[in-house]
Amino acid sequence: MLNGDSQCDPVQGIYCSGWLCQAVSDTNTYCNDADGNNLTSAGQLGARYRDYSGMWLASSVGDDCISGNLFVPSCSATNCYVREAVCTTGGNYTFGKYPCNSCQNGACISGEYQAPQQQTSIIGKPCSYDVNGDAQCDSQDGIYCVDYSCTSVSDTNTYCNDPDANNLGSNGSLTARYREYSGRWLDANVHDDCVDNGVFVSNCSGQNCRVREATCSDASVAPNYGFDLYGCEQCQNGACISLPVPNAQQDTNVLGKACLYASLQDTECRPDQNIFCISSKCTRLDQNVSPYCLDTDDRNQFVAGDLNFLYRDYDTGAIVKGAETDACVDSNTLREFYCLEPRQGANYYLETVRCENGCLAGKCPVPAPRQTRLIDGNCHNGVRDYDETGLDCGGAYCVACRDGKPASVSDNGLLVYISGWAGGSISNQSILEILEAWKNN
Numbered sequence: 282m283l284n285g286d287s288q289c290d291p292v293q294g295i296y297c298s299g300w301l302c303q304a305v306s307d308t309n310t311y312c313n314d315a316d317g318n319n320l321t322s323a324g325q326l327g328a329r330y331r332d333y334s335g336m337w338l339a340s341s342v343g344d345d346c347i348s349g350n351l352f353v354p355s356c357s358a359t360n361c362y363v364r365e366a367v368c369t370t371g372g373n374y375t376f377g378k379y380p381c382n383s384c385q386n387g388a389c390i391s392g393e394y395q396a397p398q399q400q401t402s403i404i405g406k407p408c409s410y411d412v413n414g415d416a417q418c419d420s421q422d423g424i425y426c427v428d429y430s431c432t433s434v435s436d437t438n439t440y441c442n443d444p445d446a447n448n449l450g451s452n453g454s455l456t457a458r459y460r461e462y463s464g465r466w467l468d469a470n471v472h473d474d475c476v477d478n479g480v481f482v483s484n485c486s487g488q489n490c491r492v493r494e495a496t497c498s499d500a501s502v503a504p505n506y507g508f509d510l511y512g513c514e515q516c517q518n519g520a521c522i523s524l525p526v527p528n529a530q531q532d533t534n535v536l537g538k539a540c541l542y543a544s545l546q547d548t549e550c551r552p553d554q555n556i557f558c559i560s561s562k563c564t565r566l567d568q569n570v571s572p573y574c575l576d577t578d579d580r581n582q583f584v585a586g587d588l589n590f591l592y593r594d595y596d597t598g599a600i601v602k603g604a605e606t607d608a609c610v611d612s613n614t615l616r617e618f619y620c621l622e623p624r625q626g627a628n629y630y631l632e633t634v635r636c637e638n639g640c641l642a643g644k645c646p647v648p649a650p651r652q653t654r655l656i657d658g659n660c661h662n663g664v665r666d667y668d669e670t671g672l673d674c675g676g677a678y679c680v681a682c683r684d685g686k687p688a689s690v691s692d693n694g695l696l697v698y699i700s701g702w703a704g705g706s707i708s709n710q711s712i713l714e715i716l717e718a719w720k721n722n
Contacts, residue, residue: 286335297335306709308337312368316344320379323387326366329705330373332412332633339664339706340374340635342366342613344387347378352639355385363389364612369417375407376612406431409610410464426464429611437466441497441505445473449511452519455495459505463608469504471495473519476510484517491567492521510568512555538563542598558598570600574628578607580619582634582668585643588618595626605631609640635666661697663707663715672714683718690719 289295289302296305310331316324322344329339345364348356356362363381368374381389408417408426418424418431425434439460445453454472461467474493477485485491492513497506514523540549540558550556550563557566572593578586591602605618615634621627636645659667660679668676671685681688690698698715701707707715 298337303710305337307705309705310337312374314366314368314374318365318367318377320363320365320381320389323385324366326368326374327706328368328374337708339708341706342374346381346384346387355383356381357383363387373413375417377406378612403431404433407611408464409614411462411616412610415464428463428465429609434466439466439505443495443497443506447494447496449492449494449513449521449524453495455497455506457497457504457506459503461503467504469506471506471508475513475516475519484515485513486515490514490516492516492519512567535563536565540598542593543596547598560594560599561597566600568600572623572628574620576618576620576629580617582615582617582636582645583647586618588620588629590620590629592626592628601627605629607643609643612639615640615643615645637667661694661701663698663701663711672711683721686714686718688718689721690715692719695719 286296289297294304294306295302296308297303298305310329312326312328312330314324314326316322325341325343327339327341329337331337344366345352346354346356347362347364349360352364361381361384362378363384364387365377365379366374367377379389383390403419403424406417408415408429408431410426410429413426415426418426423433423435424431425437426432427434439458441455441457441459443453443455445451452473454470457469457471459467459469473495475482475485476491476493478489481493490513491510494509494511495506496509499505511521512524513521516522535550535556538549540547540561540563542558542561545558547558550558555565555567556563557570558564559566569591570593572591574588574590574592576586576588578584586607588605588607590604591600593599594601607618608616610616610633613636615636616631617634618629618631620629634645638646659669660673663673665672667678669679670676671682672687674680674682674685674687679687695715698707698712702709702712
């Protein structure tokens with residue numbers, strides 16, 4: 282959460298939840314580990330925590346046996362592990378994976394588990410840099426969250442050096458080191474280029490000739506560099522030999538003029554002359570400014586997808602573009618990116634999905650068909666999960682949806698919901714939506 286609750290009014294019970302200011306009556310968080318991190322006991326952990334979007338979420342997870350990388354009822358000898366659910370801070374939880382000579386139903390049989398060589402060290406502990414930063418590790422002792430595991434790192438420097446300082450007439454080579462969403466430090470070496478009609482070339486000239494200039498950007502955003510396209514009469518090896526002469530009669534009156542993109546978009550500038558409202562100022566920009574969002578898996582949690590986007594900042598008109606990839610936050614949680622309906626401002630979103638069979642390579646493995654479904658299963662837990670398309674509705678196992686809620690809720694089903702709400706596992710917002718669906722039966 283970038284701003285926490287500072288944009289809402291928590292004193293009056295209004296918090297930033299799901300990216301919106303909403304009234305929230307229950308803000309408690311907790312984590313109860315029944316076996317207290319005892320590897321020889323198959324414990325069940327119950328937690329209520331607040332996620333990156335501000336929502337309060339309730340979860341119940343158990344210990345498991347793992348053979349290789351697969352969850353199994355039991356295992357023994359080589360490649361046998363016990364996955365232990367443990368509490369962290371703020372009601373959150375994580376998992377530890379320990380070698381085990383013999384594991385049964387999530388318990389390492391007493392006296393047979395192999396204690397880790399460095400039990401007091403947190404190196405190798407699971408972590409989520411994009412959610413918690415380095416809080417789950419120990420950065421003061423040089424241990425950082427890298428690729429979802431606490432890792433000793435000696436060089437944490439980041440930088441961006443642009444020798445030609447955005448000089449279009451010089452073919453510069455930019456070097457950078459930055460930290461990406463998984464916590465890794467990456468090195469980059471990029472240079473200026475000539476572009477002719479959208480294709481990289483060694484030289485070009487004329488109306489479709491452009492120079493692509495590598496520039497340093499905000500150090501707090503990964504990557505910490507980017508590219509800008511400029512019109513160029515003649516470009517050679519990434520250097521603009523001759524810039525186009527602007528039409529002073531048309532451009533002088535608006536170039537540099539302050540503009541209000543939020544309410545007037547580009548109407549105060551001259552978009553017909555490639556002069557747009559960029560960062561609240563009329564600016565010449567010879568590049569595509571039309572928003573787009575492309576999601577290769579169409580929000581399918583069972584497929585590892587990529588998302589490419591470009592949009593204009595809602596308030597200033599600045600161009601924001603980039604790419605995101607679906608990724609596993611931990612062994613059981615997927616970070617799924619998807620496109621929003623066309624709108625002013627950000628045109629994509631991400632959600633956290635709990636995978637029934639663990640998260641692997643940026644997707645949830647397709648669950649095996651369930652032969653039966655109990656009334657207290659996922660279709661009555663007050664959470665959109667598994668393959669549901671709405672709150673406890675849609676998908677292969679739940680009732681059909683109507684306006685994102687169950688099309689019908691029986692009297693017995695309502696009693697189950699009320700019991701869950703009274704126990705704190707179902708939120709106030711969810712129970713209100715369920716009551717509305719029950720009234721419409």
